[in-house]
């Protein structure tokens with residue numbers, strides 16, 4: 421085994437850092453026009469209107485509203501529900517807050533007419549994505565009274581092109597209610613009450629984050645926290661799974677220091693003669709998860725094309741860097757079935773068949789630790805219930821992926837055997853992992869997903885990027901490299 425020079429190890433470190441360093445959100449305060457702080461709200465329609473009725477629409481100014489007006493707003497709200505898979509749940513121990521649907525309020529504040537579009541594109545999106553058209557859709561008004569909160573959840577994808585969420589917090593008197601985000605083992609806190617207290621009026625506080633980032637609203641300890649929430653979509657992605665997605669555009673990586681850092685680290689790594697001297701495959705477990713339709717209609721290969729155009733933040737950057745270097749980069753959905761229930765003999769049998777075929781190819785996996793399926797198609801709910809017939813069938817074709825510890829010179833990069841999925845072809849590939857995915861989409865146990873909304877058929881799936889490279893100096897020439905080489 422060849423030894424690796426310090427500069428190669430440094431390039432690898434820089435590559436990893438550029439993928440994991442940047443937080444998955446952007447937040448701050450936004451100066452607004454005085455009129456942006458006006459809200460009209462009411463539940464009755466005009467036919468019910470009587471001049472003396474207390475239920476006709478009320479006008480409220482967030483900057484000056486006293487407790488009486490805010491209480492009236494709170495009383496006009498319904499209890500906010502949330503989604504656990506396909507169920508809509510009202511549960512005060514998980515989410516305690518009031519909500520108004522868009523039919524019951526109106527505000528002059530429109531994020532698409534503010535600097536927020538610029539901020540979101542410039543800070544949350546990366547490289548060439550920073551110029552893509554986005555659409556910010558108003559979703560709900562929420563009121564968090566004293567004692568209100570929302571426990572950890574991810575925002576349910578409303579469609580295949582939704583990638584982020586926006587929360588705007590208005591300057592009403594309140595304390596507590598900080599938003600805590602967690603992703604990839606890190607945690608960030610955005611205390612909107614605190615930032616609003618030091619912002620020059622009239623201002624609102626905002627935070628926009630990738631919707632698959634777990635987040636939680638801590639209890640409000642005083643006053644009323646009033647928010648508008650929005651769903652953010654790419655406006656250039658077609659959601660119809662039956663339409664073939666257009667090819668991504670191949671613009672050069674836009675000038676961004678973050679993108680440049682990643683590109684130069686990847687280039688340095690691949691230029692190093694001692695890194696994968698015979699060629700091989702680099703694996704990037706993507707930092708984010710992506711929405712696919714949870715029904716058989718989306719299991720066509722088009723769904724990966726759509727994901728390709730939806731990549732978020734560092735995930736988009738790594739694909740752009742590979743494209744800029746003319747590398748062969750392919751996306752795969754990743755599923756695990758390591759947490760088997762003992763009551764599922766079909767899976768146990770499938771797993772041991774997979775182990776057998778893996779050891780037959782000469783690797784020393786820690787069998788049973790982690791078995792993954794890498795596929796170009798989604799494994800949909802329909803298949804999960806037909807494990808016996810379809811899933812097991814695929815296993816028989818060797819569609820599993822076992823992770824073993826990598827050679828020391830790769831500094832803890834894991835290598836793996838990848839059997840291509842589907843049909844009857846099978847391809848062995850040994851992958852050197854630059855980043856191991858944050859998590860795997862489990863297919864063997866019913867997964868309870870806490871969302872802010874009932875699942876609408878879209879579900880999040882883990883994805884990885886496998887980049888095949890040839891020998892140093894000929895990294896683009898991957899097709900003359902056998903994929904089952906020793907590293």
Ligand SMILES: O=C(O)CCC(=O)C(=O)O
Nearest residue numbers: 575587599637647649872
């Ligand atoms: O109010 C917030 O800061 C976040 C609310 C939220 O997570 C949601 O409505 O899904």
Ligand SMILES: [Fe+2]
Nearest residue numbers: 574575635872
């Ligand atoms: Fe949320």
